[in-house]
Amino acid sequence: MDVLMLKPVFKDAIWGGKLLSDFGYKEAGDSAGECWGISAHKNGDCTVMNGEFAGKTLSWCWENHRELFGNMEGDVFPLLIKILGAEDDLSIQVHPNNEYAAEHENGALGKTECWYILDCKENATIVIGHNAKDKEELADMIHNARWNELIREVPIKKGDFFQINPGCLHAIKGGTLLIETQQSSDVTYRVYDYDRLQNGKPRELHVQQSIDCIVAPHEDFKQERVVKNFDGMTSTRLVKCPYYTLEKWDVDGKYTFKMDKNFMNVSVIEGNGKVNGREISKGDHFIIPSLMEECTLEGNMSVMVSFA
Template sequence: MKLYPLKFEPLYKYRLWGGEKLKTQLNKEYTESSIGESWEISDVKGDETQVLNGELKGQTLKQLINTYKGDFVGEAVYKAFGEDFPLLIKFIDAKTPLSIQVHPSNELAKERHNSFGKNEMWYVMQADKDAELIVGFEKEINKEEYQKHLEDDTILNVMHHETVAKGDTFYIPTGRIHAIGSGVLLAEIQQTSDVTYRIYDYNRVDATTGKERELHNDQALDAIDFTYHSEFKTSYETKANTANKLVHSPYFKTNFIKVENELEKDYSNLDSFVIYMCVSGSLEISHADDTYALNTGETILLPATVNAVKITASQADLLEIYL
């Protein structure tokens, strides 16, 4: 069977900080309340997304890789990761702030959790007035000073708070303390990992358990990168019908594409799958005499053997992701 562009059935995740924007702004269909995350493409054990369209409907990423190997993910990707899909793709809606947290490196995650690390990036799709993200430290700080702020419940005072708007982008490497603030809707691209160390959670009680959520300060201490940075936001161009470099890391590459009218993409020299996340507008993708609609808040995966597509839109914004 020839591979074709694949949509997946999202998995909706309850979060005590979740809101309604995934439903009201991205047209996701679910009945539960406080849904904070839509896992669009996932190979996390126990949370594997399944193909939604065509003859491969119901197949998981692992089943697809097992059957098609490098034809599905790319030969180099298959050689590096085997049957483990390397990325987790999400949309996130924070009605209230997420916990202040940090993710372990590949080495630490492998040693402690037999997992990938969790390098990730955020692309802000919508933000309420004065909404902010927390990324890194506001000033130089060492481990001892950090621990003192934790003890004194003043840790928020040394975090870097940044007011955000649509299009703002941040790369969050492992070790960098971070949190999504209230009123932010964003796209998240990350390594396949669900390992998070919480260091501060506003002393909140989860209504479903009646308890405060667990903190992981002992584990986090060895994972935190205390390096001070003066700038955290990613600068990028927005030229129409161009793959504008957004975040290129050792773990994934993401470009921003503003589609106007018609754009042809040739991936014959790229040895990787490609994922499109539509972050604004709507478009159509044509391949092998078939057409696939993609609207704001939808995601599609092009297997590595899908070498050419044509994208048509009056105007739409895409994130283009590959290894």
């Protein structure tokens, strides 16, 4: 059994630019904002590039060969991995939880997500959280466009990590490249978009849905990093939540492990090496299926590893 090497799906965005092509995705173009590296979502379904499933989409593999994923239950492949390159600011937004999305978005999943900062400009910030003391003040600040009072910005640097639970007001700011691990959902509620125009018109806002979903007062998420050293690899667990565990593996040499998960999503964020003898390099995305009893990573590289 081989790993499933995946062909990314690229999406242009009003806030996109050259950050993804500068990262190494020459096919991304000059206005790309998103690389969907591991996705079975209908809005960006990745294609397997190797082995017996070459040419098949990840959603097809999930539907027809569930044994690749440890025979997990569920209607949809649970996770989605993106690399985002924001030349400009994203809208101020929030994601719903599973219950709200199921009721209001035709049974869609909610969206719990997290960000690992791959690179950013000097003195970069992100929006995470707000300053409203309760829902009443939140609604007043939004309806009266008191954005400077409402929005909370925090400084960021390369290597920072943020877990963004449903209900957390957030936005990536310009000059930031990050990798996002999330539930397989594409539901986003925009509460403010800087009055920008796209094709001559303002983009759609979702003010009432945002007020419904934003948790007030804001609650910071805190979880300690867990570092473990192995022969040939150092693992840093960034988060463990009900929907995913995310770890950063720094490989230096050769690391062999027994596959004990339903599947593992792997994205190479730095360097190059091999997986079971197959050449891999920065920007590659693949899935280690449960049928692979043992896996060897070798080289000098950093990879993000997630599993449900």
